[in-house]
Structures are given as structure tokens and as C-alpha cells.
Amino acid sequence: MNYVIIGNSAAAVGGIEGIRRVDREGLITIVGEEPYHVYGRPLISYLLEGKTDAERMKYRPGDFYEKNGCELKKGVAAVKIDAKKKTVALENGEVMPYGRLLIATGARPFVPRIRGLEKYEYHTFMTLGDALKLKAKTDAVKNAKVLIFGAGLIGLKCAEAIYKRVSEITVVDMADRVLPSILDAESSALIKAHLESRGIKFLLSADVSPDDFQFDILCVCTGVTPETAVAKDAGLEIGRGIFIDKNSRTGDPYIYAAGDCTESFSAVTGRRGVTPILPNAYIQGETAGINMAGGSAEYDGAMPMNAIGFFGKHILTAGIYEGEEIKRGSFAAASASDLSSVSACTLKKLFVKDGGLKGFIFIDDFKRAGIYTALVRERRDISGLDADALIENAGLNFYPKEFRDEVLKRRESRQGIYAGENLL
Amino acid sequence: MKKIYVQEEWCLKCRLCEYICAYANSGFKDIAAALKDKPINTRITVEESGRISYAVSCRHCDEPSCVKSCISGALEKVDGVVKIDKDKCVGCFTCVLACPYGAIAAGEDGAAMKCELCVENSGGSPMCVKYCPNRAIILE
Amino acid sequence: MPINYDDNIYEVTRDRERCIDCRVCERQCANLVHAYSSELGRMTSDSMSCVDCQRCVSLCPARALKIIKNPNVYRDNANWNDAAIKSVYKQAGSGGVLLSSMGTPEPYPVYWDRILVNASQVTNPSIDPLREPMETRVALGVKPQNAERNGRGELINTLRNPMVLSVPIMFSAMSYGSISYNAHKSLAAAAEKLGIFYNTGEGGLHKDFYRYGKNTIVQVASGRFGVFKEYLDAGAAIEIKMGQGAKPGIGGHLPGEKIVEDVSRTRMIPMGTDAISPAPHHDIYSIEDLRQLVFSLKEAVNYSKPVIVKIAAVHNVAAIASGIARSGADVIAIDGFRGGTGAAPTRIRDNVGIPIELALACVDERLRGEGIRNEVSLVVGGSIRNSADVVKAIALGADAVYVATGALLALGCHLCRSCHLGKCNWGIATQNPELVKRLNPEVGSERLVNLVTAWKHEIEEMMGGMGINSIEALKGNRLMLRGIGLNRKELDILGVKHAGE
Numbered sequence A: 001m002n003y004v005i006i007g008n009s010a011a012a013v014g015g016i017e018g019i020r021r022v023d024r025e026g027l028i029t030i031v032g033e034e035p036y037h038v039y040g041r042p043l044i045s046y047l048l049e050g051k052t053d054a055e056r057m058k059y060r061p062g063d064f065y066e067k068n069g070c071e072l073k074k075g076v077a078a079v080k081i082d083a084k085k086k087t088v089a090l091e092n093g094e095v096m097p098y099g100r101l102l103i104a105t106g107a108r109p110f111v112p113r114i115r116g117l118e119k120y121e122y123h124t125f126m127t128l129g130d131a132l133k134l135k136a137k138t139d140a141v142k143n144a145k146v147l148i149f150g151a152g153l154i155g156l157k158c159a160e161a162i163y164k165r166v167s168e169i170t171v172v173d174m175a176d177r178v179l180p181s182i183l184d185a186e187s188s189a190l191i192k193a194h195l196e197s198r199g200i201k202f203l204l205s206a207d208v209s210p211d212d213f214q215f216d217i218l219c220v221c222t223g224v225t226p227e228t229a230v231a232k233d234a235g236l237e238i239g240r241g242i243f244i245d246k247n248s249r250t251g252d253p254y255i256y257a258a259g260d261c262t263e264s265f266s267a268v269t270g271r272r273g274v275t276p277i278l279p280n281a282y283i284q285g286e287t288a289g290i291n292m293a294g295g296s297a298e299y300d301g302a303m304p305m306n307a308i309g310f311f312g313k314h315i316l317t318a319g320i321y322e323g324e325e326i327k328r329g330s331f332a333a334a335s336a337s338d339l340s341s342v343s344a345c346t347l348k349k350l351f352v353k354d355g356g357l358k359g360f361i362f363i364d365d366f367k368r369a370g371i372y373t374a375l376v377r378e379r380r381d382i383s384g385l386d387a388d389a390l391i392e393n394a395g396l397n398f399y400p401k402e403f404r405d406e407v408l409k410r411r412e413s414r415q416g417i418y419a420g421e422n423l424l
Numbered sequence B: 001m002k003k004i005y006v007q008e009e010w011c012l013k014c015r016l017c018e019y020i021c022a023y024a025n026s027g028f029k030d031i032a033a034a035l036k037d038k039p040i041n042t043r044i045t046v047e048e049s050g051r052i053s054y055a056v057s058c059r060h061c062d063e064p065s066c067v068k069s070c071i072s073g074a075l076e077k078v079d080g081v082v083k084i085d086k087d088k089c090v091g092c093f094t095c096v097l098a099c100p101y102g103a104i105a106a107g108e109d110g111a112a113m114k115c116e117l118c119v120e121n122s123g124g125s126p127m128c129v130k131y132c133p134n135r136a137i138i139l140e
Numbered sequence C: 001m002p003i004n005y006d007d008n009i010y011e012v013t014r015d016r017e018r019c020i021d022c023r024v025c026e027r028q029c030a031n032l033v034h035a036y037s038s039e040l041g042r043m044t045s046d047s048m049s050c051v052d053c054q055r056c057v058s059l060c061p062a063r064a065l066k067i068i069k070n071p072n073v074y075r076d077n078a079n080w081n082d083a084a085i086k087s088v089y090k091q092a093g094s095g096g097v098l099l100s101s102m103g104t105p106e107p108y109p110v111y112w113d114r115i116l117v118n119a120s121q122v123t124n125p126s127i128d129p130l131r132e133p134m135e136t137r138v139a140l141g142v143k144p145q146n147a148e149r150n151g152r153g154e155l156i157n158t159l160r161n162p163m164v165l166s167v168p169i170m171f172s173a174m175s176y177g178s179i180s181y182n183a184h185k186s187l188a189a190a191a192e193k194l195g196i197f198y199n200t201g202e203g204g205l206h207k208d209f210y211r212y213g214k215n216t217i218v219q220v221a222s223g224r225f226g227v228f229k230e231y232l233d234a235g236a237a238i239e240i241k242m243g244q245g246a247k248p249g250i251g252g253h254l255p256g257e258k259i260v261e262d263v264s265r266t267r268m269i270p271m272g273t274d275a276i277s278p279a280p281h282h283d284i285y286s287i288e289d290l291r292q293l294v295f296s297l298k299e300a301v302n303y304s305k306p307v308i309v310k311i312a313a314v315h316n317v318a319a320i321a322s323g324i325a326r327s328g329a330d331v332i333a334i335d336g337f338r339g340g341t342g343a344a345p346t347r348i349r350d351n352v353g354i355p356i357e358l359a360l361a362c363v364d365e366r367l368r369g370e371g372i373r374n375e376v377s378l379v380v381g382g383s384i385r386n387s388a389d390v391v392k393a394i395a396l397g398a399d400a401v402y403v404a405t406g407a408l409l410a411l412g413c414h415l416c417r418s419c420h421l422g423k424c425n426w427g428i429a430t431q432n433p434e435l436v437k438r439l440n441p442e443v444g445s446e447r448l449v450n451l452v453t454a455w456k457h458e459i460e461e462m463m464g465g466m467g468i469n470s471i472e473a474l475k476g477n478r479l480m481l482r483g484i485g486l487n488r489k490e491l492d493i494l495g496v497k498h499a500g501e
Helices: A010-022 A041-049 A128-140 A153-165 A185-197 A278-292 A333-337 A369-377 A387-392 A401-408 B016-024 B031-035 B065-069 B094-098 B127-131 C024-028 C055-059 C082-094 C181-194 C207-215 C229-234 C261-267 C287-300 C317-325 C346-351 C356-369 C387-396 C405-410 C441-465 C488-494
Strands: A003-006 A028-032 A070-074 A078-082 A087-090 A095-097 A100-103 A107-109 A145-149 A168-172 A201-203 A217-220 A224-226 A242-244 A255-257 A262-266 A271-273 A305-310 A313-319 A324-328 A347-353 A356-363 B004-006 B045-049 B052-056 B075-078 B081-084 B104-106 B112-114 B137-139 C010-014 C034-037 C042-045 C065-069 C115-117 C138-140 C163-165 C169-171 C216-220 C237-241 C252-254 C275-277 C307-312 C331-335 C377-381 C400-403 C481-483
Touching: A003 A010, A010 A028, A010 A100, A010 A278, A041 A128, A041 A153, A100 A278, A128 A153, A128 A217, A145 A153, A153 A168, A153 A185, A153 A217, A153 A305, A185 A201, A185 A305, A185 A313, A185 A347, A185 A356, A242 A255, A255 A278, A278 B065, A278 B094, A305 B094, A313 A369, A313 B094, A324 A387, A347 A387, A356 A369, A369 B094, A401 B052, B004 B052, B016 B031, B016 B045, B016 B127, B065 B075, B065 B094, B081 B112, B094 B104, B094 B112, B127 B137, C010 C042, C024 C034, C024 C042, C024 C055, C055 C065, C115 C387, C169 C181, C169 C441, C181 C207, C181 C441, C207 C216, C207 C229, C216 C229, C229 C287, C237 C287, C287 C307, C287 C317, C307 C317, C317 C331, C317 C356, C331 C356, C356 C377, C356 C387, C356 C488, C387 C400, C387 C441, C387 C481, C400 C405, C405 C441, C481 C488
Parallel strands: A003 A028, A003 A100, A028 A070, A100 A255, A145 A168, A145 A217, A168 A201, A242 A262, C169 C400, C216 C237, C237 C307, C307 C331, C331 C377, C377 C400
Antiparallel strands: A078 A087, A087 A095, A107 A224, A262 A271, A305 A313, A313 A356, A324 A347, A347 A356, B004 B137, B045 B052, B075 B081, B104 B112, C010 C065, C034 C042, C115 C481, C138 C163, C252 C275
């Protein structure tokens, strides 16, 4: 079998590793538009901060492609899929036949209509290329004033990334709060105050134009949108993203898709949508890979889940924020105005509905958070747990005993103290 | 590959494993030097509820969701052991969010911290197993 | 607060430099000696409740704890020593009988330590047990007077229901109730693995342990707890307990707190009621009565199992043994006064009975003299502490030994002698489930197997040194023994010469 993977990030790596779990032989060709070895995309902000470097941010070791029998075509884009002929055309004119194809094209920055934007040079912040460009710019312009459009994950990560390289950062957004995709109003207020305590300025609920500001560098970090252009004529079902099932299959039996370029139905949230997070990309890629190679794998569905930090403050969230709130922590809405103390505040929130945990938001208090993630993902019945135990004492005691035994206990057959034969 | 198993009927809630773990991973030769008046950075946690108690540490899963979720490629399963490359870890704690057993925690150094079966510390083999006074934690 | 006349005997000392405040000691002490003081921000200890069981010391990861004798002293007095004074304080306060556990700690002579073992030189070569066969197996029960052979010259086995032991060591009676389920399981599993026997004691046999039946001696004592047909059928031998070395002449008393659900079911008595074993068997007032019970039991199991009669070593033990040998018993077990107990009145334990060495020597001598030594086997207990004690006991005439205190030590017992308090921190002499679980039988049985295996190696070494290659050839071979520092009377009773003779 010959495999072609379009894209060279987490979903592609998942695809390669998935294929290799089943098929050690078939040739895998990776077509990557970016001219780099695969890197952890969310690490670009750490790169600018100096917390990692080009070598350490490699998502897989240098010999990864070679070890996995892959041919990497980097710096070349795929432009068209011919599903009938089962070929992919590259921008350099090359036409590649495939046995199975994985579309892992990811996303591209989404730039909304902003009045006056066309007059300015602006940066986006998604790829290593973007990061290097921005780095060069901040090197070139000393003590720059920066204007960032977008107070979401990308915008704020961008702000943190360049914080020490510039003199002033202003973040503007049409939304009324920061990180609206992962935080509720209260937790958002905490993070905003924390960032303000570092001197970052915010202008929210603001329908503004760059013309209204004085700045040296302009960044547009208003989100991403699935990159589906290459699939456009392949006859696949495309909504916001390429639609895939729980096997990472598209409608075409020879074409799979995974990661930020896709949308899928999530049994966990009960919703269909795009979940552009790295763990999702990898697992969908791996699921695709296993199935492409003739194995069998299912992914019960993407689930919103984010772990992110800003200036030492860690946010871990998952699921959806519906239902009854259970809350702990030192942050009260009032403290949002007290910038000196807000950075030490913690906040822990659970959202419970119909006897199940729907989602949570943890800020700087996230011990054993994954147990909550599992409760959400596996839609476990938690009606037997009281609120205190649930929020304060995360443990395997949240699971049924049988599950715990299965996880922890040695197999019965190996048990029993002595076989019974005489030693002497 | 041998795995750690936990027999809750023999766990005594003594919590020695937690302290021994912190010690084994401290780099200190003397346990008092390692732990006296210091935070206990343990990679194993004793859970107690009523009469029941048991220690939980990394299960080194066949399908490790921490490894699959890691944004930097710092987590890798090598010879049956899920290991963390502290050099690559940027401390985003996606792994903490992903581990269904709560077996990964934030370490003092800002990187994630988890059980690596003592393969690389002074222990050489799991110290929690060696020091469990009642063989509630076993390796087999 | 009333005056505290009785000072604590032991003092817990904590090396502040080393204590890491992990609170393991606190979690492990059932006597609540250790506590973390949030006011002081560190661990504290209340030595008043300490029984010196060493659990905390053994588990302290930082080796910060030591238990020392309380340096507080009363005025020196060889007659009214501290123990004597404290006993008075205690009884003046309580008005009760003093209770103790395990064997007497008083400094009576230990004859094992005054007996030396021989070795071969030049004329009679020693044997290397690593190169040559060494037989440690023994069979207990009635032995034939003569060896009989078949036409091909092979020995005819005429043994009737013998108890075959891979090594002449058995775990002596400790009842379920006095010791925990896990302690019992450890003994049972180890006996099975070792090919020896353990003894249920007088508390019946838990259903879970019927599977170890072929390595089990089931005991019938004066309280007859848990005795019924299935119980007798379950074991490989039946022991009638007439007495116990630690408390000859008195019965037993297991307090109601220890009669928890499982113990109650096993003993067949109501939960929470005291289990009182009468001092005598109310149906035995003579050897003839004993003979009746021996045969009743044999009848009950269709003469398929040997019967052991266990007595405490008392002054006229030889005559009593002679009687027992004629009662139809297959084995006589004699328990010396240094033997252990789960609870006994202190004064009885420390003042009644005689040492096992002397009892064994005189019983063996008497039975030989009467020509009935082959009619019974002799098993002795009451402080067999090591393999050398075993070798000396065999050479003095025993067929096998009973070990209990040594077995408990293997399970973790530190001889704090507080069994009667029911709060054994090692999970042995307790029925508190939180404490019982501290003894994982997998670990316990392994340690017992190790102990007996080690002793077996040592016995082989010592026998080999004497040029002897089987237990049978060592048995009653008193020429292999010499006394050291013993007077003529003691040597006479032991039937051994003095070193140099």
C-alpha cells in the first residue's frame, strides 16, 4: 500500500505512527507546505520567549521520517486531489498517486474584515514561519508598541511571546472578554486582570480600526479556520471543515482526514464541529493511520480541552460549561480590580448536569485534572458523589471499583500464595 | 515489560511510597537532606476513602493519552516506560489534563513530573515497590 | 488528674535533624503514641502509651526514631526492683490480676545455651550436606519395635497414619482469635509449602483454611471451641490440649472484643462473648478418661488420623507422659514454661512449670526405661529459638519441635508482649481489620518458609559436622551433647556429660 499524507504536523505524525502500527512496509509520502521538520505548533510562543529552541521544539526526533520509512516533501504544497484517479497534484507540477490519502492540512489564520486593515502590514501567529517573521520584526523595531487584534488563545499567546521584546501591548477584541472560547466570564476576568497586572492593555467589546491606534507592529490573531482548499474538488463533504466519522474517514473510502482541517460529530459533547486542538489532531491522525493500513480504530469524538499558561498562571479546561456550578478558589469577582493580588488567585469550577460532569475550568489549582477530563469524556455517572468530594478529592474513587481493580490490580491468575507443591 | 500493580487490600495508608518516591527522585543521597522541611514532589499518590486506600502512579498505558496529547513531543513511551524529556517539556500540562489516572503533576522545575519506574534515578527499579512494607505495590 | 504512680518504661526519642514529618509513625501506631502537632509544626510523641513494638522504628524512612529505656530511675534496689515496684502500683490502681503475653522474660536458665554439640574429627569423618544426601524427614506416630523386610529384602512400611514432616519442625498451636486471619493464613500456607504442619489452636478452623487440611493439626481443648465432625475431618492430625507451658494449670480467656464475626463463626460462640476455656477438661480426671477422649476422637475420624496429647511441662511430667503413652495417643507434645501465650496471668507465666530441656530429658528417659518410647513420638516446644535448639532437642530425644514465638517473630512480632491488648501493630495478635491487613500473608508465608528453610540448612550442617546423615540417627543421641557450666544434678537429669568428660 502506498500512502500520501498532505500536511506535516501533529495529525500527520499521528497518521504515520498509526499506519506503522499496522503496516511496517508501505511507503508513506508526506507533503508539507512548510519548509521545516515537524514541530510542536503551539510551541512558537515559547520559542519567542526563549523557553525552547528550534531543536527542542521538534515534535519528533530528527530521524523520525527515516525511521518510519517516510519520504518527506517539504516546502511544497499540494494543490488538488483527483479522487477518481486517486492522485494528488503538487504545486511543482508533480502528480502523486495514492493508495490511501490522509488530508492533514490543518488550519490557516482567519482574518476577519477589519476596517482599514488593508493599509497596514500585519502579522499572523500560527506557524513557525509567522513566529520567525514576528521575531525579526521585534528585533528590528526597538521598544515597539504592538497592537493585537484578538484576545483569544492565539492573541494572548502572541502577547506573552513578545512581551519582553516590546514596550507596549494593546489587545483589542469585539468580544466582551478574553479567551471566550475556553473561559466563562468569571475565569476570564481573572485572566484578564492577571495580564493587566503585567501591563498588557485591553480594549474589549470594541469594534475598532487600526487607524484608531498608534502602533509599530500589528498582529491579527483572530483565530483559525480549517484549511480545506485542496479537498475542494474531491467530492468530499465539507462544512466548516472536512467532515469525518469516528474512524477519521471521509465519504471517499480512500481518503481520510484528521486534525484542524476537519469537523466531526463528538459523542462527548453531542455536537458536530471543529476542534482545533493538538491532542485531537494527533489522535484523529493516528485513528486514520490505523484504519488506512487495514487496522481498526475508533475515536469517540473530539472534545474541547485546553491546557495553557500565561505568565506562570496555568489554565486547564475541558468540556462545555453547562449546568450547575461547583466552585472553589480564592478568586472572587471583586478581586479582579485588585491587580496586586490577582496573580496569586486560584479558581476551580466544575459544571455538572444530569448526573454527569460536563466541563471544568481550573486556574492554578489543577491537581489530577485528567481524572475530571475522563469523567467528562467517558460521560460517567457521578450522581453518587457529593460536591465537596467531587471538587476536592479527585481520585480513582470517582470510578467504579471494578474499573479501579482493572486498572490497578494484578491479574487473578497470577495471584494465590503458593501453588501447593512442597519446597523441601 | 513488568508493570506496577496495586493491591488495595494490603495498602496500609502509611504513605511511605509517596515519601520514598520524592526521595528517590530528589537526587539527594540522604533522605533527611532530600525531604526535611521541603515540598514532597511525589509521583505516586495514596488515595484514601474510608477504609480503602491504594497508591496510584503512572500505568504506562498501552495507549498513553499523555503521549498522544503532548504538544512538544516531550513524552514518549520507550521500552514500556512512558518517559518525559524535561528538556523539551514547556510546562503546558496538557498531559496533566489528559491522564485519566491523575498520575502526572506539575514539578518544581516547571516541567511535568511523572513516574518513570525509577529507571533513571538512583533507584534503578521502582522504589515504591521496594519500600512498600506490605507488598501492596508490586512489579510483575 | 490522678497521680501517675507508674512511670512509662520506654521512651520514644526522635532525631529532630532527621525527622521529615512524614507522619508514617503516626499512621502506624495503634497506641496513638505519635501525633503531628500543628501548633508546633512537627511530630510529637507520647511515650506513656508506647509498648515498644518497634513498628514506628521499623517503618520510619528517615531512621529518626529510637525507643530507649526510660532513663528515669527509682532508687537502686536488688530486692524491690523497678518491675516489682511497678507491679504493686499497677495492682493497687486496678485491683486486678496482672496480665502478660508471650513467654516469660524472667532470667531463668536456658539449658539450650548450656549444652554444646559435638563434631567429628579424623576418626569419624564429617559429612558435607551440599555433596551428600542428608535426610531431614521424620515420621511422627507409633513406631514398630522391629524392622520387617519382604522377600526381596526391602523394608516393609508398617507405620500407622504417620505424620510425615520434611523437617522436624512444626508451627505450634495459636488459635484464630488470639492471632489474626492473616497470621493464620501465613502459617497455613507456609506449612503447606514446607511440607510440615501448623496447628489451629483451640479456636476452630476458618472455612477458608480447610484447603490446607493435609498440613493442619486441629486442636481440641477444654473449651471445645469450633469442634465438630467436619473440623476433625479437615485436619491431618488431632491434638488434645491438656495444658500450655506459659500457663500450666489454668484455662484460657479470650475477651469478647476479639470475638468478631468471623471468629465467632469459627469458634461457634456468639459474637462479643468471652471465650473461656476451663482449666481442666471437665471429662478428664484420669489417664483412663483421657484414653476415652483419644479413642472417641479416633473413632470420629474412623482411625484415619493420629492423635497428639499436649501437656505443659510440670514437675511430674515424666509420670504423666508415661500415662499418656498408654492412653492410645500417637504423639505427646510437651510445652516448656518459657513458651508463649496470647494472654496469661503474669504470676502464673513467670512462676509455674519447668524448662522444656529438663522435661524432655526426663520424659524420654522414662519412656525408654519403660520400653514404650516407640509407642509415641515426642514433640517439644516452649522456646525453640534457632536451629541449634532444634538439634539439641532432637539429640535429647525429641522427634520434632514446635515453634510458635519464632514463627511470630518471622511475621514481624517484636515481642512487645502486649498481645492481650489486642492492638498488635504488626497485624498478628489483633482482630482489628485495619491492623490485620498489615500482615500480607504472601509476605508472611514467604518469611516463614525462609526461616524454616534456613534452619533446615543449618541443621544439615550441624548433623553433617557430627557425621550424622539423618534426623533418626541423631534422635536421642545424647553422646553428641555436653553440658557447660551445669551442676552434676542438672547433667544427670539431662543425661549428658560435662564438656571435657
